[in-house]
Amino acid sequence: MAAEHAQGSTPAQRRRDRQRQLIIREAALLFEENGGEEGGGFEKTTAEAIAERSDISVSTFFRYFKTKADVIYLDLGNAIPDHMDRVAAKLAQGHGLAEAWVAGTLDALDRFAADEYNRARILRAVRSPNFHTPRAMWTIRWTDSLTELLRAHLPEGEDRDFRARTTAAVWLNTMWTAIEQWASVGLDRPLAPILRNALAQAATVAARARDAVPSDDRTTTDCDRPPADHRLTDERLRSDRSEGGWHLA
Numbered sequence: 001m002a003a004e005h006a007q008g009s010t011p012a013q014r015r016r017d018r019q020r021q022l023i024i025r026e027a028a029l030l031f032e033e034n035g036g037e038e039g040g041g042f043e044k045t046t047a048e049a050i051a052e053r054s055d056i057s058v059s060t061f062f063r064y065f066k067t068k069a070d071v072i073y074l075d076l077g078n079a080i081p082d083h084m085d086r087v088a089a090k091l092a093q094g095h096g097l098a099e100a101w102v103a104g105t106l107d108a109l110d111r112f113a114a115d116e117y118n119r120a121r122i123l124r125a126v127r128s129p130n131f132h133t134p135r136a137m138w139t140i141r142w143t144d145s146l147t148e149l150l151r152a153h154l155p156e157g158e159d160r161d162f163r164a165r166t167t168a169a170v171w172l173n174t175m176w177t178a179i180e181q182w183a184s185v186g187l188d189r190p191l192a193p194i195l196r197n198a199l200a201q202a203a204t205v206a207a208r209a210r211d212a213v214p215s216d217d218r219t220t221t222d223c224d225r226p227p228a229d230h231r232l233t234d235e236r237l238r239s240d241r242s243e244g245g246w247h248l249a
Contacts, residue, residue, distance in 0.1 A: 016064075019056075019064065020064050021115075021117070022054055023050065023054045023056070023061065023064055023065065023071055024071055024117050024118075024121070025117055026050060026053040026054045027045065027050045027053075027054075027068070027071045027072055028072070028117055028120060028121075029053075030045050030049060030050060030053050031045045031072050037124065037127065037128055042068075042069075042072060042128070042130045045068060045072065046068065047061055047062070047065075047067070047068045050068060050071065067134075069130065069131065069134050070134075072121070072124065073121060073124055073125035073128060073130070073131045073134070074121055074122065074125045074131070074135075076134065076135070076138035076139075076142070077138060077141075079108070079138075080138065080141060080142050080145055081145075082108060083104060083105065083108050083142075084145050084146070084149055086103075086104035086105075086107050086108050087100050087101050087103075087104035087105070087146075087149060088100075088104075088149065089104070090103045090104045090107075091153060097150060097153055097154075097167075101146075101171055102195065102199075105175060105195065106191060106192055106195065109179070109191055110191060113187055113191075119187050122179065122183060122187060123183050123186070123187065126179060126180050126183045127183070135176075139172060139173075139176070142172055143165070143168045143169050143172055146168035146171065146172060147161075147164045147165045147168040148164075150163075150164040150167055150168055151164040170202055170206070171199075174195075174198045174199055174202045175195070175198075177198045177202075178191065178194050178195040178197075178198040178199075181194050181198065182194050
């Protein structure tokens, strides 16, 4: 979920961001006027109506959003590269893989949710069956992108591709679980401890499932001994409001 008005952006980019935000606001208002989630607002709110309400052409609307679901719910096609860029930036700063992913994820989500209309989009998306299909489709692509990023930073080995894809799948599905839990409390609590708890639960369940596999059928690899930076502790997560969000210490 890309943050708007990034620091250092050009005047043209800032104008584009303002136009994008205008479309988001007008789409949200129109969606509610058309009945909201329970009243068939998604079906009644067309791309043409959003464009007219935003005082732009339909072709201009589609330069900003590929579908009406992207503006009413979440634009995951735009979120993926933004998320990967943030994780890559954390890696460049010297964070380990797990630290970089957590810090980049929290940075992206905290900044995105700082806008009231984006907060509403998150809440709307996680509660709507209309978002299930785009979420599933884009999560596959998200997994592919994260797999490539992880693969480039994992040590050589015959299981490197397997480790990268498995880690990406677990992390992203755990992220969605944390977002759903975050939404269940109205996004009013810090995300970091929710994500930390979700990752801890995922690790516990994975360890129990691994131990349930008969030993004769198990192949011991580095996957059985995760690197130290993949273990997140309470001490390594802290709040730093001076930088606008939660991140790893």
